[in-house]
Amino acid sequence: MKIKLNLGAISEPLQSEKLKTGDWGTHYPVVDKEKCNGCKTCEQYCPDLCIEVKEVGEEKYAVVDYNYCKGCGICASVCPFEAIKMELKDIFKV
Amino acid sequence: MKKVVRGFYSVAYSVKLCRPNVICAYPITPQTEIVENLAAMYANGELGEAEYITAESEFGAASMLVGASAAGARVFTATCSQGLILMSEVLFNAAGMRLPIVLVNTNRALSAPLSIWNDHQDSMAMRDAGIMQVYVENNQEAHDMIPQAYKVAENKKVLLPFMVCMDGYKLTHAYEPVDLLEQEMVDSFLPPYEPAAYMTTKKPLAFGCYAPPHIYMEFRVAMQQAMERAKDVMLDVFKEWAEVSGRDWGGHITVDFPDSKIFVVAMGSVVGLLRKVVEELRNEGLSVGLIKIRTFRPFPVEELREALKDAEKVIVLDRSVSFGYEGPVSIELKSAIYGYSSAEIYSFAVGLGGRDMPKDFLAKIIRDVAEGKERPGFAFKGYQEFEEVIP
Amino acid sequence: MKYFGSGHGACPGCGLPIAVKTVLNALDGKVFAVNSTGCLEIISSQYGKNAWGVPYIHSLFENAAGVAAGVEAALRAMKRKDEGYVVVFAGDGATADIGIGTLSGAFDRNHDILYICLDNEAYQNTGHQQSGLTPPGESTTTTPAGKVLPGKVGRKKDMISIAVAHGVPYVASSSVGYVSDIRRKVKKAVKFEGAKYIQIHSPCVTGWGIDGSIAIKVARLAVETGLYPLVEFEHGKLTSVRKIKDRKPVEEYLKLQRRFRHLFTHEKGKEMIKLLQRFADENAERYGLDLKKE
Ligand SMILES: Cc1ncc(C[n+]2csc(CCOP(=O)(O)OP(=O)(O)O)c2C)c(N)n1
Ligand code: SF4
Ligand code: SF4
Ligand code: SF4
Ligand SMILES: [Mg+2]
Numbered sequence: 024m025k026i027k028l029n030l031g032a033i034s035e036p037l038q039s040e041k042l043k044t045g046d047w048g049t050h051y052p053v054v055d056k057e058k059c060n061g062c063k064t065c066e067q068y069c070p071d072l073c074i075e076v077k078e079v080g081e082e083k084y085a086v087v088d089y090n091y092c093k094g095c096g097i098c099a100s101v102c103p104f105e106a107i108k109m110e111l112k113d114i115f116k117v
Numbered sequence: 118m119k120k121v122v123r124g125f126y127s128v129a130y131s132v133k134l135c136r137p138n139v140i141c142a143y144p145i146t147p148q149t150e151i152v153e154n155l156a157a158m159y160a161n162g163e164l165g166e167a168e169y170i171t172a173e174s175e176f177g178a179a180s181m182l183v184g185a186s187a188a189g190a191r192v193f194t195a196t197c198s199q200g201l202i203l204m205s206e207v208l209f210n211a212a213g214m215r216l217p218i219v220l221v222n223t224n225r226a227l228s229a230p231l232s233i234w235n236d237h238q239d240s241m242a243m244r245d246a247g248i249m250q251v252y253v254e255n256n257q258e259a260h261d262m263i264p265q266a267y268k269v270a271e272n273k274k275v276l277l278p279f280m281v282c283m284d285g286y287k288l289t290h291a292y293e294p295v296d297l298l299e300q301e302m303v304d305s306f307l308p309p310y311e312p313a314a315y316m317t318t319k320k321p322l323a324f325g326c327y328a329p330p331h332i333y334m335e336f337r338v339a340m341q342q343a344m345e346r347a348k349d350v351m352l353d354v355f356k357e358w359a360e361v362s363g364r365d366w367g368g369h370i371t372v373d374f375p376d377s378k379i380f381v382v383a384m385g386s387v388v389g390l391l392r393k394v395v396e397e398l399r400n401e402g403l404s405v406g407l408i409k410i411r412t413f414r415p416f417p418v419e420e421l422r423e424a425l426k427d428a429e430k431v432i433v434l435d436r437s438v439s440f441g442y443e444g445p446v447s448i449e450l451k452s453a454i455y456g457y458s459s460a461e462i463y464s465f466a467v468g469l470g471g472r473d474m475p476k477d478f479l480a481k482i483i484r485d486v487a488e489g490k491e492r493p494g495f496a497f498k499g500y501q502e503f504e505e506v507i508p
Numbered sequence: 509m510k511y512f513g514s515g516h517g518a519c520p521g522c523g524l525p526i527a528v529k530t531v532l533n534a535l536d537g538k539v540f541a542v543n544s545t546g547c548l549e550i551i552s553s554q555y556g557k558n559a560w561g562v563p564y565i566h567s568l569f570e571n572a573a574g575v576a577a578g579v580e581a582a583l584r585a586m587k588r589k590d591e592g593y594v595v596v597f598a599g600d601g602a603t604a605d606i607g608i609g610t611l612s613g614a615f616d617r618n619h620d621i622l623y624i625c626l627d628n629e630a631y632q633n634t635g636h637q638q639s640g641l642t643p644p645g646e647s648t649t650t651t652p653a654g655k656v657l658p659g660k661v662g663r664k665k666d667m668i669s670i671a672v673a674h675g676v677p678y679v680a681s682s683s684v685g686y687v688s689d690i691r692r693k694v695k696k697a698v699k700f701e702g703a704k705y706i707q708i709h710s711p712c713v714t715g716w717g718i719d720g721s722i723a724i725k726v727a728r729l730a731v732e733t734g735l736y737p738l739v740e741f742e743h744g745k746l747t748s749v750r751k752i753k754d755r756k757p758v759e760e761y762l763k764l765q766r767r768f769r770h771l772f773t774h775e776k777g778k779e780m781i782k783l784l785q786r787f788a789d790e791n792a793e794r795y796g797l798d799l800k801k802e
Contacts, residue, residue, distance in 0.1 A: 031215035034558035039515035091514035095521035096721030173613030180571035184578025325566035
């Protein structure tokens with residue numbers, strides 16, 4: 024079977040999203056919906072573009088896309104309301 | 118319209134007729150007046166919508182052309198020697214990115230010692246870049262080659278940079294009568310550039326991506342295939358040019374006196390003089406013919422095999438050296454005809470750094486080979502015997 | 509609409525994607541991105557795994573400014589300038605060292621481009637070698653702290669002044685520690701016709717030896733100590749600085765990072781810390797960083 028090869032290694036946009044980086048980290052963020060006021064600070068700082076404030080019914084809070092989250096902890100560190108806690112993934116627990 | 122002009126002007130004027138969008142260059146002898154002529158045209162509003170940019174270096178000029186070409190522009194630059202070598206990192210890159218950049222190289226020697234005079238060492242250093250190279254014999258051919266270069270480079274089957282090589286001084290500074298092309302003729306021969314893919318927010322593609330081992334090699338194979346297709350595309354374009362311009366410059370090589378026993382092979386402006394030399398030697402009764410290599414990349418392998426299949430002796434006049442081996446044209450010719458011709462190969466490096474190659478000098482080389490006074494192999498011709506000393 | 513995708517290969521906690529997405533969002537994705545070889549390029553532009561949602565080009569390590577100038581010239585020649593802003597993303601090495609020639613050329617010709625220098629203070633992509641923007645006292649793999657030497661000796665090249673000296677209309681420094689500052693400056697920069705330069709301090713977790721969770725804190729400390737002043741020049745005039753309330757001693761910034769750790773034990777460490785404090789003080793003086801107490 025012949026593969027398709029783009030002229031001059033030109034690439035289509037946003038193909039990185041095929042790569043799920045969610046298994047990179049040891050920790051993962053957990054958002055406390057009660058404490059979160061939807062200020063979007065975490066969203067603005069997340070290097071992996073995987074935490075986003077969403078409106079769910081009446082509520083508005085940050086939702087993590089664990090497919091991509093690398094567990095860096097930046098979101099937790101910048102949240103003005105301490106609404107995010109980093110937790111160790113089960114597989115790293117001894 | 119026939120006019121006596123200098124080589125620079127024949128190039129600059131032809132470039133203008135090709136309606137490039139972006140011209141970007143840096144001066145270096147003996148290319149300088151090409152860009153000066155274009156700058157004057159720009160200053161006089163004669164380049165239409167084109168942007169003419171004076172770069173901070175040849176490296177910068179080539180870099181700008183990469184950006185402009187990727188953004189969908191038809192682009193032009195000219196350089197040589199130190200300038201070409203300074204561009205080389207960008208040009209290798211442009212070829213891999215498959216950008217149909219057209220440039221003129223006014224062949225000049227490389228430093229050290231510094232020399233502004235003509236030989237082919239500069240363009241030979243670029244032979245592995247993935248850039249097409251055509252060597253012209255005179256200023257009319259240079260003038261005619263520019264629209265053809267664009268047409269070949271921009272062909273969707275090719276999409277590689279194209280370098281027109283013309284001998285510095287010997288052609289650039291020479292006054293010759295040149296039949297200057299008409300705009301309408303060039304317009305109908307060379308349609309406006311329609312890039313295959315280009316940078317636009319309408320379709321946000323990424324150019325210049327890197328390739329890990331699992332996919333890198335495929336892109337390099339694709340470049341080779343594009344070069345191979347370029348051979349046919351060039352022949353079509355050369356033929357079309359002959360029809361519309363009435364000037365037939367031949368194919369990848371031209372062969373004078375194909376039934377000869379001895380052949381002289383050369384590229385560039387020396388071919389004009391060699392033609393006279395060969396004619397005179399034939400009048401003396403020598404069975405000598407002349408092969409002019411026009412297309413050096415892609416290399417005219419089949420054409421040379423065919424032309425040299427019955428030859429007894431082949432004299433290759435190289436204008437550069439691959440130090441530690443011999444002249445590159447001769448190296449390549451040998452590998453091309455290997456197994457197809459039993460001719461003895463006489464490889465000579467001549468005319469380095471502008472060293473004069475008068476008629477008698479060329480005639481003597483051929484005569485000596487014919488008379489068995491030379492042995493097959495490699496030698497420099499036309500230099501003074503010396504003993505190297507440490508001062 | 510995303511202009512920079514998830515799934516890119518940056519180390520967890522890297523500052524580069526934060527800077528990039530902030531710039532792209534600030535311009536609503538109306539961007540022609542030009543990138544030099546380096547970390548950002550490697551994490552985002554592998555063939556078939558491209559993270560960019562805007563037209564993008566990478567050519568070489570040292571020619572991004574030239575390539576951008578070419579893109580800009582082409583857009584101008586083809587009357588397509590309305591399509592978007594030409595924005596360079598280049599590392600500190602690409603900018604201050606190897607690419608300063610093409611950058612100077614582009615500034616000199618005043619091409620209508622926005623040049624973003626992503627300053628992570630070393631050649632991070634190739635394994636943390638020193639660049640012209642590495643601060644003194646930093647231990648890098650080419651300026652390692654040894655028995656004699658306390659890391660890099662010399663100073664951090666003042667690219668802001670170099671940019672200003674070119675007479676370009678807008679020059680600023682910013683930091684990944686303050687994304688709203690980046691956003692504001694980018695939006696302002698593109699209002700100027702001509703070449704714009706913004707140097708963004710961007711934490712590199714791997715090279716600096718920090719945990720992602722403190723990356724933003726460290727970036728902010730660089731500003732709060734006066735080591736990385738956030739300034740803005742319009743047409744050569746200083747128009748704004750980010751004031752600091754209680755400027756912190758540089759040790760607070762240095763002690764959090766592995767790249768400076770030796771300074772607290774090395775024979776010449778004290779001297780180096782003193783030098784860095786002097787640079788911070790000079791910045792404070794020069795730009796009037798300190799908020800005067802009433
Ligand atoms: C001409 C050339 N020299 C050296 C390199 C190797 N190289 C690639 S990226 C890089 C360092 C990049 O440093 P910087 O610009 O600061 O970007 P960073 O990776 O730190 O973000 C080097 C040395 C190269 N690609 N090209
Ligand atoms: S920063 Fe904190 S409060 Fe703000 S949206 Fe994120 S989680 Fe909610
Ligand atoms: S831990 Fe890091 S990657 Fe994951 S959501 Fe938070 S900031 Fe994003
Ligand atoms: S090495 Fe540093 S700059 Fe490079 S991706 Fe990792 S954190 Fe980012
Ligand atoms: Mg760097």
